[in-house]
Amino acid sequence: MESATVALGGHAHEDHHHGPPEANQSSRIDRQTLGILLFIVSEVMLFGAFFASYFFLRVVVHPPTWPPHPYELPVAVAGVNTAILVSSSFTIHYALESIRRGNRNGLKLGLVLTWLLGATFLFIQLNEYVHLGFSARDLAFGSIFYALTGLHGAHVFVGLVLLSIASIRAFRGHFGPKAEDHLGVEVPGIYWHFVDVMWLIVFVTVYIL
Amino acid sequence: MHNPLRSEADAFRWVVVIGVGSVSVIALTLLTRPVIGVVWMAALIGFGAGVAYRGARGSLPRTVELTRGGDGKHRVLVVANETVGGEVLLDEIRRRCQGRRCEILVVTPALPTSRASHWASDVDEAMELARQRMELSLIAIGELGLKARGEVGDADPNVAMEDALRVFPADEIVISTHPPSRSRWLEHGVVDRAREQIELPIAHVVVDLTVERAV
Numbered sequence: 001m002e003s004a005t006v007a008l009g010g011h012a013h014e015d016h017h018h019g020p021p022e023a024n025q026s027s028r029i030d031r032q033t034l035g036i037l038l039f040i041v042s043e044v045m046l047f048g049a050f051f052a053s054y055f056f057l058r059v060v061v062h063p064p065t066w067p068p069h070p071y072e073l074p075v076a077v078a079g080v081n082t083a084i085l086v087s088s089s090f091t092i093h094y095a096l097e098s099i100r101r102g103n104r105n106g107l108k109l110g111l112v113l114t115w116l117l118g119a120t121f122l123f124i125q126l127n128e129y130v131h132l133g134f135s136a137r138d139l140a141f142g143s144i145f146y147a148l149t150g151l152h153g154a155h156v157f158v159g160l161v162l163l164s165i166a167s168i169r170a171f172r173g174h175f176g177p178k179a180e181d182h183l184g185v186e187v188p189g190i191y192w193h194f195v196d197v198m199w200l201i202v203f204v205t206v207y208i209l
Numbered sequence: 210m211h212n213p214l215r216s217e218a219d220a221f222r223w224v225v226v227i228g229v230g231s232v233s234v235i236a237l238t239l240l241t242r243p244v245i246g247v248v249w250m251a252a253l254i255g256f257g258a259g260v261a262y263r264g265a266r267g268s269l270p271r272t273v274e275l276t277r278g279g280d281g282k283h284r285v286l287v288v289a290n291e292t293v294g295g296e297v298l299l300d301e302i303r304r305r306c307q308g309r310r311c312e313i314l315v316v317t318p319a320l321p322t323s324r325a326s327h328w329a330s331d332v333d334e335a336m337e338l339a340r341q342r343m344e345l346s347l348i349a350i351g352e353l354g355l356k357a358r359g360e361v362g363d364a365d366p367n368v369a370m371e372d373a374l375r376v377f378p379a380d381e382i383v384i385s386t387h388p389p390s391r392s393r394w395l396e397h398g399v400v401d402r403a404r405e406q407i408e409l410p411i412a413h414v415v416v417d418l419t420v421e422r423a424v
Contacts, residue, residue: 037214086228093221189217193224200231204250208235209243 030180036187040194043155047198050151051205054144061140068141071134075207081124082203085156088117089196092163092189099185102177104170107185111167114192118160125153145206152202155195162188226257283309286373288316288366289385290339293346295416298385303353305381305412313350313357314377317343318369336361366399370407381410388417 058066067073095110129146136146166185169175175182214220230253238246285305289298293315302313317339319332343359350357362369370382384400386392392415394400400413 033215086224089221089224089228093217096217186217190214190220193217193220196224197227200227204231204234204246208238209246209250 032183032187036190050148057140073207078207084117085121085199088114092192096189099175099182108170115163122156159192159195282312284312284379286314286379286382290317292385292416293342297416298414301414315359316362316369316373318362318366367402383412385414385416388415
C-alpha cells in the first residue's frame, strides 16, 4: 500500500522507496503460501491437459466399451486406496491444528501418520501397476491410464519428500504456534490437500465414470 | 477480490467438500448410469466454481476487528476516489474536526480501468491515478489546518476500509461518492455493506463534481 503524509503547513511528502513496490495489504497472504497457490494453479492446468486427452480418447474416439475389452480396472482396491489418501488429509490437518495450539507431539504424530498413509497409497498403486495385466504400451487406453495415474503418483512422491522435510524439522524442534512459524508445514499441507483432491477427480473419472 | 484459498485450513475445507461431492457422484453412478454421474459431476463443479467466485468477491458479511486509539484524538477515516478533492467532502471533514484534535486518514481505492486490467493485475495506472488524487486531497486538507495522511487502498472500497481499520483506530468513517445516478459504489452497495460490517459511525457524503466545476 502506497502512503503519503501532509504536515500542518500543507506540504506533501511522499515516501519513496527503491525496488519493487510493497505488496498490497489486501492480499494478506504470505509469499510462501501465494507461491504454492500459484504453483497449484499451474499444476491444475497440467492435469487439465491430461484430462483433456483422457476425455478425447473416451468421448471422441469412443471405443465400444470402456475400459476396452479385455482390460479391467481394480475399482475396489483403488477405492480403498482413495480412502487411505483422503484420510491423510485429515491427519495433515490434525498436525497443523496441533501446532497452532502449541501441541508439538500432535504435530509430529500428524506428520508421521500422513507420511505413512501417503507411502501406503503409493505402494498400493505400484502394486496395482504390477498386477493390472496391461502396460502403457497397450492401446491408447493403457497410455492415458498410466499417464494420468502416474502423473498423480509423481505428485504424491513429491508430497512425501516435502512431508519428510517437514517431519525432520518437526522432530528437530522447528515450528511454533504463530502462523509465520509453521509455514514449513502449512505449505506442504496445502500441496498435500491438492494432491488428494486431484486423486479424487482421477479416481472418479478413471475408475468410476 | 479475496483469495478463497488462503491457508491449509481453507484447503482442508475444500478437500472435505470435494470428497463429499465425489461420494455423491460415485453413489449416483453406481446406482444409475455413468452419464448421470457425469452430469451430476459437471453440475457440482459449476456450483463449486460459483461458490468460490462468490467467496472471492467477499460478499458475505464479515466482522471487522477494530482497534481503538484511546489517546484523546478524534480519528476520521475518509474513503473516496474521484470525489476525494470535492468541496462538500472537505467541508464535512472540517465540520467533523472543528474544535477537536483530529487525525485523518484518506484512503483512495485504486480502481482498475477495466475488468481485464483487474484480472491481469494491471493496476499500476490505477494506483498512480489514485495516488495523485490522494496527494491533492491531502494538500487541500492541509490547507484547512488539519493533519492528514493518505494511502492507496484495495480496488474494493470495503476491503480498503477493512485494511485501513487494521492499522488506523478510526472513531468514524466518511465515505464520499458521486450522486446516486452516477455512483458505481452506491450501485454495488458499498455504503450499506460498510454499515453492515463495521460498528462505527459512518457518514455518507455525496459530491457532485459537475456542479462544483460549474460553480
